[in-house]
Amino acid sequence: MTTTLDTPVLAGEEREARPRRRSPLDRERPAVRVAAWVTIIVFGGFALLPVYWMLATALTPDGKVFAYPPALFPADVTFEHFASLAGNSQLFDYLVNSAIVSGVTAVLSVIVSAYMAYSFSKYRYRGRRSLMYLVLSSQMFPQALLLVTLYAVFDAYDLLNTYTALVLSFTTFTLPLCVWMLKGFFDTIPDSLIEAARIDGASQLRIIHSVIVPLSVPGLVAAGLFAFVRGWNDFIFALTLAGPDKQTLPPGLANTYLGEAQTAWPELMAASLVVSLPVVIAFIALQRFLVGGITAGAVKG
């Protein structure tokens, strides 16, 4: 914020005439600017082409989906595949299940991993490093191996086909990365802040909740988003551990549109686009936290 008291208030045309602030890119030489834009377009195209292809397929009539040579822009456009979604109430059930499971996974992962990460970051005790590695080592197992074991464990506790089974299994996989991500974040918070709070008489829980957590919001959001996306995208655990009533979107979409001899690609693309919207909106809203949260702790002086 650089506003000073003696800056005159501009009105109307004067305000419009004021030159806009130049971005760092504008100040570069033309060749550098061109290179930067080419890079943005190439990488942007690389990232967005699949999304565009989904949209184009969703808008293409059935008989023309496999037209050869494939057309980048559909010659005929139909909205029937989007309209057909309205008649499929099961998709909404899948969406609700996904939101519940991913949301609870995100919250649970953040809560548990925040306490673990705080302990790893701010305390020194025997076995700390071994515990940290043990947490990380759970990332090294092939998920298929854990699936069989988790299936037996959840079966023994009668948890199959419940939200609990999905949340617990997703949290198992999100915790290691969340813990390490948050540990890196907490490492950047000066110990002097904690000392000061302690001198002021704050209890350990008070320090965590009133000092550490408010300073760590970007990290917590980033970890939460990571856990949410992990839960949202999972296919094999959701398919295996959840029955038809608790099934989430990825297996739900596969169940609905993938057949033995045929895949309803346009309908599948339309459904995938529509159900992606909530996550896209959440990302746009929270992306400033995401970038800050993930990179925090990456560079330390």
Added chain:
Amino acid sequence: MTTAYSRRRMLQFLGAAGLGAAGLAACAPAPKETEPLAADDPKANEKTFSFASWTLNEEAGKPVVQGLLDTITTKDGLTVNPVSYPYNEYLNQLTLQVRGDKLVGAAQLDIAWLGALAALGKLRDLGDAAKDGGYTSTALESGQYEGKQLGLPWTTGAIGLVTNKELLSRAGITEFPETIEDFEAALVELKGLGGGVVPYAASTKVAQLKDILFWMKTFGCTLLDGDRVTIGDDASVEAVTWYKKLYDQKLIAPDVDRFDARALFGQGRAAIYDDAIVGKGAVIKDSPDKQLADKLDPVARPVLKSGDDPQAQLWGHVIVVVEGEAANTATSFARWLTSDQAATDEFFAKLALPPTTEKGLASDAVANDPFTKAFSERITKTASQNPFWRFPEYAQMETVIAEQVQAVLIGSSSPADAMTTAGEQVQALVK
């Protein structure tokens, strides 16, 4: 943050991971064979059971199968709990369910999967139920495993060649060639049509290159002799050499699997491709040519010498019953579903999948359907099972062979070397 990890630390790290893995593996349940309940055990006659079926997911099949379930529910006062998974994940999910004793009742099965599921030792022998069901011998064979009738056939067909009559006619081919030599000449004629038409959209991607097994059989390779793998013999090498020749002459195209072949065929850009009878609906639905259904013509696979039996891989679905609770009820259900005249008529009328009983095949609906009739007479009649299906590792075996054939196609291996390697690798998987 830069952390240096010592060798000791890394060993501790790996040790912890290994310990965890061993602990988790120890928690996994071991499969055990299920003892059959006595026929008069009330548990075996429970009226509530599950029916697992991937068709219950599919847009076209779901209302048909659900309708049949509703019929039996009303008729016999049963409660059938439907269970469904996508086709590509079905076997894994069903294996978990059956292995963990979570599935009580019956399940639809692709005939290729029978060996893998039978290995769990949980399936009931349905020999008695099959005896007077009126099934054809080919259909019954599709549900047999090591001398036991573990599945009742629901639909039986084969994977064979399907042609586009119009394209063949445009190339001047009025009668489909009987021998491989004539077939190759016909493919050259079809290539002459130009316009990017692929004469034969044969599988060239690993996922479906297993189709070549029946070309190997055509050339005289038995694939398996007892427990001895015969891939690597002269006939298999000859078959792969011929396939490579078609590839080099662009009579078959690179990077084609079943879905690509259907797409090319549906667009009128392939004259011949391999498919099961179930693929017809998909090809027609996705084709811009509304008259394509009338142009489809299933043909017998060409043979090496005139008079040989054409080779085709058996294809079909069977119903298996899991031994234990409600097994008697599920057996009666499986028999009704697969052999009741009204049920099989309904199944054929709505899904065009051929029935498995003599009576069903003789019905007017089937007899008057030219595609099904031709498919049955020209392809299914001489079809046989893939001999590798009896091994639970059959999918690995097919992949090993497919990878070696692909190595030949892309020129990184000779047919002789590739087939020798394939034979050795498959032999190692035979137990």
